[in-house]
Amino acid sequence: MDEQKRIVVKVGSALLVNQDDLTLRYAFMHGLLADIASLRAEGYEVVLVSSGSAAIGLGTLGLRPESAGVADKQAAAACGQPLIINAYKQIAIEFGLDIAQVLLTSEDTENRRRFINTKNTIDRLLTYGILPIVNENDSITTEEIRVGDNDRLAAKVAQMVRAPDFVMLTGVEGLYDRDPAEPGAQFVEEVEDVSVYLEATKSKSTLGSGGMLTKMQAANMAQNAGSTAYIASGILERPISSILKKERRHTRCIAIGDPQSSWRVWLADRLNMAGSLVVNAEAAKRIRSGKTGIQADDLLSVQGEYNKGDVLHVYDETGDEVARGLTNFPSNEVLLLAKQTNEEVSELLGYHSAADIISKDNLVILEGHHLTWDAPEHDVLPISE
Incomplete structure (x- = not known):
C-alpha cells in the first residue's frame, strides 16, 4: 500500500441531508463518489468518514433536529444508518465501487487495542x-452526539x-479570521497555528452538531500526525480533486514537520479525557x-475514575497542561499510592509493579x-485532606 497516496475525506450532515425535508442529497452523494x-x-486510496445517519433518521421518526434530544438522536441514528449506507451502495455500483x-465510537479510538484492530480492518479493506x-456509531453514543465529534x-x-x-x-469555503458575517472578515488560505483562530470559530450548523471550531481542532490533530488538512465547501462536481489540485478556494492547514511515532501521536491527541493528575x-x-516519568510523590490531586492503561492529562499547579501519558494504575490505586508515598508498592497493592x-x-x-x-473543575480528589 502506498500511504503517500492515501486520503481521508470527511463529509458533514448538512451536505448529505436537505435541511427542509430531511431527505438525502443524492446529487451531492453522486458527485462525491464519482x-x-x-x-x-x-492510484489514490480513499477512506470516507460520513455523518448523516441521525439527521436522515429524524425524518423517519417525524422529528426536527432543533427539538430532538439525545435519546431521539440515538434512535434516529439507528433508523438512518441503513438508509444512508444503502444510498452509498446504490450510487457506488454505478462507478464499480x-x-x-465501519462504525466507531470514541472509545474505539481511545483504547489502544481497539485502535489497532480498527486500523488493521481499514488497511485490509x-x-x-x-x-x-x-461513521460514528451514534445509536450508542451520548456525549459525542451533543458535541459533534465526527x-x-x-x-x-x-x-x-x-x-x-x-x-x-x-457548507462554507473555509476559515475566516472572524465571523464571515462581520464586515472586513478575511478568508484564511493557510494555517500553521490553529490556536490563533479558535475564538473566530464558535458557530455551528443546524443539522450537524459540530462547526468550524471542531474542524480547527480536527485540523490540529491531523497536523500533529503529519497530515495536511483541507477545509472547503462541498460542491457537486469534483469536490475533492479540485481541492488537491488547487483549482478552487480552500483553507489549508499544513502538517507540522515530520509526524511523531504512531504511538506518541495516539497518546497525545485525545477525543475524551479519562482522567487527570496535578503535579x-x-x-x-x-x-x-x-527525562523522567511521574512518581506518586509528584502528585497534588487526582481527577476522574479510570483504569490501568487509560491516557491521563497532566497539569501543573497553575492549571497549564504539561503532558499526556498512559497510567500504570487505576485511579483508586493512584490515590492510595499518592497518600502513602513511604510504603512499597507491593505492600500497599499486594502485587509487584514499577x-x-x-x-x-x-x-x-x-x-x-x-x-x-482546560484543567477539570470538578470531582478532583486531593492527596492531602
Missing part, C-alpha cells in the same frame, strides 16, 4: 480495493491510517525536560503546536 472513483483510478461500513465508509473522529482515522491528506468538506512545580519542571504512575516512555510532553485541554 470523484472518489476518479481518484482511485489515479465496493463499499464497507484498502488492500482489497474496497472503499471504507466510517470531525475529530475523522482526524483520528487520518492519524490511524497515516494519510498525508485529510479533507473536510463543509507539583518541581515535578512539572522535570517532566517538561523529558513505582512510576506514568513511565517516561509512555509520556508525551505537549509542545506549542498541541491544543491543550
Whole structure:
C-alpha cells in the first residue's frame, strides 16, 4: 500500500441531508463518489468518514433536529444508518465501487487495542480495493452526539491510517479570521497555528452538531500526525480533486514537520479525557525536560475514575497542561499510592509493579503546536485532606 497516496475525506450532515425535508442529497452523494472513483483510478486510496445517519433518521421518526434530544438522536441514528449506507451502495455500483461500513465510537479510538484492530480492518479493506465508509456509531453514543465529534473522529482515522491528506468538506469555503458575517472578515488560505483562530470559530450548523471550531481542532490533530488538512465547501462536481489540485478556494492547514511515532501521536491527541493528575512545580519542571516519568510523590490531586492503561492529562499547579501519558494504575490505586508515598508498592497493592504512575516512555510532553485541554473543575480528589 502506498500511504503517500492515501486520503481521508470527511463529509458533514448538512451536505448529505436537505435541511427542509430531511431527505438525502443524492446529487451531492453522486458527485462525491464519482470523484472518489476518479481518484482511485489515479492510484489514490480513499477512506470516507460520513455523518448523516441521525439527521436522515429524524425524518423517519417525524422529528426536527432543533427539538430532538439525545435519546431521539440515538434512535434516529439507528433508523438512518441503513438508509444512508444503502444510498452509498446504490450510487457506488454505478462507478464499480465496493463499499464497507465501519462504525466507531470514541472509545474505539481511545483504547489502544481497539485502535489497532480498527486500523488493521481499514488497511485490509484498502488492500482489497474496497472503499471504507466510517461513521460514528451514534445509536450508542451520548456525549459525542451533543458535541459533534465526527470531525475529530475523522482526524483520528487520518492519524490511524497515516494519510498525508485529510479533507473536510463543509457548507462554507473555509476559515475566516472572524465571523464571515462581520464586515472586513478575511478568508484564511493557510494555517500553521490553529490556536490563533479558535475564538473566530464558535458557530455551528443546524443539522450537524459540530462547526468550524471542531474542524480547527480536527485540523490540529491531523497536523500533529503529519497530515495536511483541507477545509472547503462541498460542491457537486469534483469536490475533492479540485481541492488537491488547487483549482478552487480552500483553507489549508499544513502538517507540522515530520509526524511523531504512531504511538506518541495516539497518546497525545485525545477525543475524551479519562482522567487527570496535578503535579507539583518541581515535578512539572522535570517532566517538561523529558527525562523522567511521574512518581506518586509528584502528585497534588487526582481527577476522574479510570483504569490501568487509560491516557491521563497532566497539569501543573497553575492549571497549564504539561503532558499526556498512559497510567500504570487505576485511579483508586493512584490515590492510595499518592497518600502513602513511604510504603512499597507491593505492600500497599499486594502485587509487584514499577513505582512510576506514568513511565517516561509512555509520556508525551505537549509542545506549542498541541491544543491543550482546560484543567477539570470538578470531582478532583486531593492527596492531602
